[in-house]
Structure formats: C-alpha cells, structure tokens
Amino acid sequence: MTTSLATISNILSPAMSAHDLPAVDMPNKHVQESITEMQSSEFAKTILPLYSGAPVTIYIGSADNKFILPKAILSLRSPYFAAMFERGFNEGIEQTTTLELIDGIVTVRAFEILIQWLFTGQVTIKEATRGESISVGIEFSRLADMCGVMGTEDQVAERLRVVIRDGRVKDSWSYSAGELETNTQNITSEHIISASQLPHGHAVRDILAAASVEGYIQRKSHRFSEECYDIPEFAADLLLAVKETLLTLTMGGHTIEFKDPMSEERFVLYGSLPLDGPENQAVTSSWSRPRNADSNTLHITPEHILAASKLPRSHTVCRVLAMASVEGYLQRKTYKFSKEAEHILGFAVDLLVSQ
Numbered sequence: 001m002t003t004s005l006a007t008i009s010n011i012l013s014p015a016m017s018a019h020d021l022p023a024v025d026m027p028n029k030h031v032q033e034s035i036t037e038m039q040s041s042e043f044a045k046t047i048l049p050l051y052s053g054a055p056v057t058i059y060i061g062s063a064d065n066k067f068i069l070p071k072a073i074l075s076l077r078s079p080y081f082a083a084m085f086e087r088g089f090n091e092g093i094e095q096t097t098t099l100e101l102i103d104g105i106v107t108v109r110a111f112e113i114l115i116q117w118l119f120t121g122q123v124t125i126k127e128a129t130r131g132e133s134i135s136v137g138i139e140f141s142r143l144a145d146m147c148g149v150m151g152t153e154d155q156v157a158e159r160l161r162v163v164i165r166d167g168r169v170k171d172s173w174s175y176s177a178g179e180l181e182t183n184t185q186n187i188t189s190e191h192i193i194s195a196s197q198l199p200h201g202h203a204v205r206d207i208l209a210a211a212s213v214e215g216y217i218q219r220k221s222h223r224f225s226e227e228c229y230d231i232p233e234f235a236a237d238l239l240l241a242v243k244e245t246l247l248t249l250t251m252g253g254h255t256i257e258f259k260d261p262m263s264e265e266r267f268v269l270y271g272s273l274p275l276d277g278p279e280n281q282a283v284t285s286s287w288s289r290p291r292n293a294d295s296n297t298l299h300i301t302p303e304h305i306l307a308a309s310k311l312p313r314s315h316t317v318c319r320v321l322a323m324a325s326v327e328g329y330l331q332r333k334t335y336k337f338s339k340e341a342e343h344i345l346g347f348a349v350d351l352l353v354s355q
Contacts, residue, residue, distance in 0.1 A: 035121035050076060054095070056085055058111075061101040065108050067115065071095065077118050080147040104194045105146060110139040117144070117152055125159045130167040130186035134160055138194045141204045157203035164211050165262050181215035183262050184223050192224060196233035200342075209237035210261040213245050216352075217258070217269065228352055229313070232345030239329075239341055239352045247333060296324040297336050305337055309346040322350035 035043060050072035058067045074081040084097060099106050113136070117123055123140070127133040137160045144152045167186045187208060195205050215222035216238060228235045241261060248259035256269045300321060308318045328335035329351060341348050 035119070047073075047076075057096040059096075059098040060106065060108050060111050061099070065111075067111070069115065073118060078147045078149050080149075104139055105142045107139055107143075109136055110143040113140040114143055114147065114149065117149070123152060123155050123159060125156070125163070130163050131188065131191075133163045134186060134191050135194075137163075138191060138198075138204060141198055141202065142194065145198060145202075153203040157207045160204065160207050161262065164207070168262070181219070181223050182260070183211040183214055187211060187223075189224070189227055192227045192231060192234050196231050200233070200236075205233070205237050206241065209234065209241040212238055213241050213261055214267075216242055217245065229349060232349050235352045236342060236345050236348035239348050242352075243329065246330060296327055300324060300336075302337065302340055305340045305344060305347050309344045313346065314350065318346065318350045322347065322353075325351055 035047065038047070051070055053070045053072035055068050056071040056074065058069065059065060060067070071081075071085055075086055076082075085095065099111070101107065113123055113125070125133050125137050125140075127136055137156050141152065141156055144150075164183055164186065168182050192208060195202075195208050198205050212222070212224055215224070224234070224238075228238065245258055245261055250257050250266070257266045258269060259266050305321060308315070308321050311318055325335070325337050325341075328337070329341070337347070337351075341351055
C-alpha cells in the first residue's frame with residue numbers, strides 16, 4: 001500500500017496539532033526528546049516495553065528497501081506514523097506501507113538515520129565526501145520535519161558544523177584576491193535551496209548561514225550572492241548570522257577583528273582602517289556616537305516596510321527603505337526593524353544586499 005503524503009497532511013491539519021494526535025494503547029503524548037536525555041527509570045518504564053510490541057513493515061520506494069519496526073515506538077515518537085497506523089487507514093489494518101521516494105526528503109539513507117535517532121537518540125553522518133554528508137544531514141532533517149520528529153535539530157547542526165569546519169580553507173580569512181572562501185567549499189546552491197524548505201529557525205538552516213558569513217563580509221561578490229536574491233529564507237538567515245557576527249567586533253591593534261561563527265577564531269576584517277588614521281576618525285565621529293534612535297528611520301514604520309514588501313523584488317522604493325535601515329542594523333544589537341527583517345523575507349533580502 002502506497003501512502004499518500006497529502007492524505008496524511010490532511011489528518012495533521014492546523015485544527016489538530018501533530019503533537020496532540022492521540023496514540024492507541026500507549027502514552028498519549030509524543031516523545032520528542034532524545035532517548036539519551038531520558039532518566040534511566042523513565043526509559044525503563046515507558047520506552048523499553050515498546051520495543052517488544054507488534055511490528056509494522058515499511059518499504060522505502062520499493063520492496064528492496066524493507067524495514068520491520070515496532071509500531072509502538074514509531075507511533076509514540078512520530079505523529080506522522082501515529083496518524084498512518086492508528087487513524088483507520090488501510091496501513092493501520094495491514095500494518096504495512098510504502099513511502100514513495102521524494103528527492104531530498106524521503107530517501108533510504110535518510111530513513112535509516114531516522115530509525116537510528118528514534119531507537120538510539122543518536123545521529124551518525126559519515127558519507128564518502130563532505131558534500132554528501134551535508135546533503136544527507138539536510139535530507140534527514142527534512143524527513144524528520146515531515147514525520148513530526150523533533151529534537152534532532154541541534155545534533156544534526158553540530159554534525160554539519162564539524163563537517164564544514166574540517167573542510168575549511170585554512171587562513172582564508174586574511175583575504176586576498178582570488179582566494180577561496182573559508183567555510184563554504186563543500187556547500188552547494190542545492191544545499192541552500194533544500195535547507196530553505198526547513199522551518200524558520202531550524203538549526204541546520206542557521207549553520208549554513210553561519211558558514212556563509214565570512215564570504216559575505218570579506219568579499220564584494222561572495223559565493224552565494226545569487227542565492228541571497230533568489231532564496232529569501234536564506235537571505236533572512238544570513239542577515240541574522242551577519243548581525244550576530246558584527247556584535248563580536250573588537251579593535252585589535254591597528255585593525256578591526258571579528259569572531260568566525262564556525263570556528264570561533266578571531267579574524268581581521270579585510271580593508272579595516274588604522275584606528276588612529278584620519279579616515280577612521282571620521283567614520284568614528286559620524287557613526288559611532290551613541291544615539292537614542294536609528295537616525296534614518298525616524299519616520300519609517302513597520303507598516304511602510306510591510307506595504308513595500310508587496311512591490312516587485314528590488315523595487316527602488318524597497319531599496320530606499322532598506323538603505324535607510326542599514327545604519328541601525330550595523331550600529332545596534334536590537335534595531336528598529338529587527339522583527340521585520342526576520343519575518344518579512346523581501347525586506348531581509350533588500351537589507352542584506354544594501355550593505
């Protein structure tokens with residue numbers, strides 16, 4: 001029996017939260033924490049007995065990829081599978097289903113990692129290349145999101161951080177023309193596109209944005225310049241990551257230094273001016289004075305930002321509002337349109353490319 005994702009999605013409607021779906025003959029809430037974080041007594045009483053329960057059979061794509069798993073564990077930890085096997089579908093009667101392959105989401109390797117997480121609380125990502133490891137991490141994250149399985153985000157993001165950090169180009173923060181970006185050598189446009197389908201605030205989205213900060217700050221045209229225009233979700237993530245990096249600014253000797261969000265090492269900003277030079281003093285006098293409000297946005301309101309976001313991408317009016325917001329973005333930890341930059345994706349794109 002091939003499962004319709006649309007049918008399951010209709011069951012998991014906004015009127016019935018995925019986390020509130022009732023389970024049959026088992027605890028009435030879905031366990032979203034990692035098994036490794038449970039108290040031993042809780043695990044022994046609530047989880048261990050479920051391993052010996054009635055099994056279900058799941059095929060991924062075809063009969064060649066067959067998995068026999070305890071139904072109780074699946075239903076307890078995934079509202080998607082709870083709906084599938086407990087809500088009166090044929091799958092619930094036959095205790096068998098086939099999940100259609102969906103590129104970048106439902107794959108055999110992603111499902112194998114999902115099983116590992118559900119039954120051990122651990123995620124292992126070890127592919128032949130770093131690029132493939134990143135692909136697998138994103139695939140698994142999207143499958144987990146589809147199945148309503150939560151709690152995986154931070155562990156996957158940390159795995160990807162290690163993969164990206166181990167593949168970084170050494171000493172590339174000290175920019176010179178033609179040098180490669182430090183952290184993005186194994187990240188592709190396809191990774192950015194796929195990860196943008198994850199929910200807002202997902203740790204995997206955040207880690208890809210953090211890896212892109214160096215290229216954005218140090219280079220006039222960075223590797224994912226086009227993606228900033230074409231993928232508003234990525235632009236919003238990168239905007240926030242750059243903002244957090246700017247907050248680490250320190251003055252070191254005759255240069256300005258930042259902290260790399262991937263390695264947490266400090267780096268010299270390319271082109272930073274000598275602190276005692278007349279050009280830098282001019283910048284300090286005009287921008288570094290404490291102010292009570294963003295100097296250019298006194299008469300701009302959130303309603304203006306929202307209305308302008310309905311205009312075509314990169315419309316002149318949108319760009320003017322974004323440019324007016326740059327000073328507050330750069331100068332303040334919490335600036336006037338922080339929420340708008342996070343939730344109005346068109347504004348995030350314009351603000352990012354206006355700097």
